[in-house]
Amino acid sequence: MPPASPLSWKAGRTFMFLYLLACVFWIYSGCSEGICSGCTECGESPMSIAVEIHNVTKRIKDKTIIDKISFEVYRGEVFGFLGPNGAGKTTTIRMMVGLMSITEGDIKICGKSIKHDFEEAVSRVGAIVENPEMYQFLSGYDNLLHFARMSPGVNKEKIAEAVELVGLTDRIKDRVKTYSLGMRQRLGLAQCLLHDPEVLILDEPTNGFDPAGIREIRDHIRMLAKKKNMAVIVSSHLLSEMEMMCDRFGIIQKGKLIDIQSVHDSATDSEKVYEFDIDSVEKASLILKTAFPHLEWKNAENGIFVRAAREDIPLLVKRFSGEDINIFGVKEVTKTLEERFLEATNGRGALKNARFDPQ
Amino acid sequence: MPGLIRNELMKIFKRPGSLIMIAILILLVTVAGTFIGIQASKGAVPDNSEWRHGLEMENNRLKRQLEDTKEFGNERDIYYIEQQIAINEYRLKHDISINKDYSMWDFVNGNLPFIDVAGMFTIIIAAGIVAGEFNWGTIKLLLIRPRSRSKILMAKYLSVLIFALVNLVVLLVFSTILGALLFGVPEEAPVHLLYYNGKVIEQSMPVYLLVSYLLYSIHMIMLATMSFMISAIFRSSSIAIGVSLFLMFTGVQITDLLAEKYDWAKYSLFANTNLIQYFEGYPMVEGMTLPFSVIMLLIYFGLFQFLAHYIFRKRDITA
Numbered sequence: 259m260p261p262a263s264p265l266s267w268k269a270g271r272t273f274m275f276l277y278l279l280a281c282v283f284w285i286y287s288g289c290s291e292g293i294c295s296g297c298t299e300c301g302e303s304p305m306s307i308a309v310e311i312h313n314v315t316k317r318i319k320d321k322t323i324i325d326k327i328s329f330e331v332y333r334g335e336v337f338g339f340l341g342p343n344g345a346g347k348t349t350t351i352r353m354m355v356g357l358m359s360i361t362e363g364d365i366k367i368c369g370k371s372i373k374h375d376f377e378e379a380v381s382r383v384g385a386i387v388e389n390p391e392m393y394q395f396l397s398g399y400d401n402l403l404h405f406a407r408m409s410p411g412v413n414k415e416k417i418a419e420a421v422e423l424v425g426l427t428d429r430i431k432d433r434v435k436t437y438s439l440g441m442r443q444r445l446g447l448a449q450c451l452l453h454d455p456e457v458l459i460l461d462e463p464t465n466g467f468d469p470a471g472i473r474e475i476r477d478h479i480r481m482l483a484k485k486k487n488m489a490v491i492v493s494s495h496l497l498s499e500m501e502m503m504c505d506r507f508g509i510i511q512k513g514k515l516i517d518i519q520s521v522h523d524s525a526t527d528s529e530k531v532y533e534f535d536i537d538s539v540e541k542a543s544l545i546l547k548t549a550f551p552h553l554e555w556k557n558a559e560n561g562i563f564v565r566a567a568r569e570d571i572p573l574l575v576k577r578f579s580g581e582d583i584n585i586f587g588v589k590e591v592t593k594t595l596e597e598r599f600l601e602a603t604n605g606r607g608a609l610k611n612a613r614f615d616p617q
Numbered sequence: 618m619p620g621l622i623r624n625e626l627m628k629i630f631k632r633p634g635s636l637i638m639i640a641i642l643i644l645l646v647t648v649a650g651t652f653i654g655i656q657a658s659k660g661a662v663p664d665n666s667e668w669r670h671g672l673e674m675e676n677n678r679l680k681r682q683l684e685d686t687k688e689f690g691n692e693r694d695i696y697y698i699e700q701q702i703a704i705n706e707y708r709l710k711h712d713i714s715i716n717k718d719y720s721m722w723d724f725v726n727g728n729l730p731f732i733d734v735a736g737m738f739t740i741i742i743a744a745g746i747v748a749g750e751f752n753w754g755t756i757k758l759l760l761i762r763p764r765s766r767s768k769i770l771m772a773k774y775l776s777v778l779i780f781a782l783v784n785l786v787v788l789l790v791f792s793t794i795l796g797a798l799l800f801g802v803p804e805e806a807p808v809h810l811l812y813y814n815g816k817v818i819e820q821s822m823p824v825y826l827l828v829s830y831l832l833y834s835i836h837m838i839m840l841a842t843m844s845f846m847i848s849a850i851f852r853s854s855s856i857a858i859g860v861s862l863f864l865m866f867t868g869v870q871i872t873d874l875l876a877e878k879y880d881w882a883k884y885s886l887f888a889n890t891n892l893i894q895y896f897e898g899y900p901m902v903e904g905m906t907l908p909f910s911v912i913m914l915l916i917y918f919g920l921f922q923f924l925a926h927y928i929f930r931k932r933d934i935t936a
Contacts (some may be wrong), residue, residue, distance in 0.1 A: 353762040356761065357760060358935075377763040377765060378763070387757045387758075387761070389754065391754030391755050391757070391758070393753065394753070395632050396631055404627065404628075405748065407621070408625060408759075409763060562713050
């Protein structure tokens with residue numbers, strides 16, 4: 259009987275070699291796994307910069323999709339991101355979370371570059387990019403478990419906490435397949451809150467919610483920004499929603515950031531538009547032409563729009579009533595976000611579209 | 618890394634499809650066992666007391682055939698005849714009878730081709746493991762975690778290997794159990810006679826079977842790696858499944874045809890996936906050796922992995 263068969267011996271040597279190769283692979287991958295979970299670099303002062311987008315350009319082949327965009331988002335604020343379809347909103351968001359490469363410029367999250375320090379930077383971000391697509395064949399809980407395992411330091415209690423926060427406790431063990439769109443959105447929100455991010459990026463967060471749900475999510479978002487001092491970046495096409503949710507918003511068009519406005523600073527114009535509800539428009543226009551030639555005005559359905567300073571109003575009222583014009587009401591026409599958005603993107607004046615109807 | 622692999626395994630095994638695959642494997646082995654069981658009980662091998670005489674006669678005939686073959690010189694045929702003669706002589710010398718009842722060992726050995734079925738399933742899993750994330754749209758949520766793309770891809774590949782291993786273990790263990798139940802375990806494990814380097818070597822059956830299963834799996838592992846690469850590059854599981862399955866069943870034959878005419882056929886992946894040829898037979902192309910094939914396999918493996926990683930890491934996710 260021969261002592262050892264060459265078959266098993268030779269094969270053994272081959273497999274030993276392959277095994278060693280696998281071991282080297284394993285050790286190599288294991289070593290670089292150390293991830294810092296603390297975030298001391300991110301300043302705790304409420305208005306420090308959380309996201310810094312610096313001269314970011316994205317080119318695909320020769321086409322410039324994003325052209326030198328720069329802006330900052332601060333901790334504790336909700337920043338809205340507006341733009342018509344195809345303007346580059348989603349591309350910008352994808353670059354912020356490292357799904358797309360940045361051609362020029364850099365994005366820093368809590369001071370860490372997403373380009374050069376991806377794992378550090380992205381560990382501070384929770385995001386829903388477009389629809390929150392989850393694994394349909396897994397339960398909601400398994401989905402959360404899946405993502406929890408990918409972030410350091412997320413335990414079962416954190417999962418339960420996130421589920422509780424979005425109000426999914428009853429259905430969390432069911433398969434995602436059976437969820438409604440609103441429930442999926444909730445699960446998506448739970449998924450991005452698991453690891454206590456410092457920056458929250460939400461694409462269309464209120465899509466699929468009923469009015470009560472929209473209000474609830476809006477309150478959640480505002481609460482997270484204020485209480486947990488998170489920076490929240492929201493994009494949505496529902497402008498009225500954005501108006502209620504955001505502190506500031508940036509408008510992007512054709513890959514360029516054309517304007518950044520604060521939601522509450524409509525008082526920057528000293529002149530506002532007022533609507534006079536009167537019965538005799540002809541008389542009023544004659545008066546305006548002769549006595550107030552410096553004022554801009556326009557006929558409306560039941561009266562007249564006038565762009566005027568606050569102190570002009572009593573003068574106008576006196577003059578009108580003196581001329582026997584019946585005044586039923588005078589009210590300030592505030593520019594909605596919608597109007598400001600259209601103004602910024604199309605150059606169309608708010609006065610011409612004072613009552614913009616989306617349909 | 619262990620967390621990433623657990624995630625991938627959860628995604629594989631919590632889908633009914635994967636469990637059905639393993640169920641099919643078990644079913645196939647059961648059907649094979651039932652058929653052989655019916656045949657074996659009816660046509661039991663008659664006890665041939667004249668087996669020595671039979672082998673002597675066969676050897677005389679083979680020796681005459683060998684002389685003829687040597688004149689026309691097909692080295693492969695010569696090799697096979699020499700192998701047969703050597704094994705027969707070894708049997709005569711050491712009194713190893715060819716009479717033996719069909720046992721568990723034969724059943725396990727006979728189920729070796731089912732590895733191709735396991736390979737088919739592994740290819741399907743490998744094809745879906747990256748492409749699926751793109752189809753489901755979950756790739757976006759997967760890649761915005763503090764884990765590099767390379768680690769995620771590596772975890773996915775290792776999970777494919779684990780799935781292949783589970784298939785192999787199920788096949789081997791279930792074949793052994795069913796074989797033992799249906800055909801019994803002989804008191805003395807039979808030996809396998811191996812003709813290697815002009816000598817006949819006795820090998821214990823369990824070792825022979827284990828090594829055979831492992832060597833036979835290389836083919837499926839290489840194709841699963843290829844399927845994985847195509848999946849990562851094209852984000853389409855159907856392309857990956859189509860190409861890989863097509864090559865799995867035709868690659869060896871095509872290479873065989875090419876090898877008749879061209880020497881460079883030895884650099885083809887399929888000329889090298891069958892390492893059993895160096896132990897049990899004659900290499901596909903003359904001049905091929907075991908180290909050559911192992912190096913070729915490592916080159917192909919490295920190439921597949923490099924392409925998959927390179928493209929997956931650079932890709933802009935637009936799904």
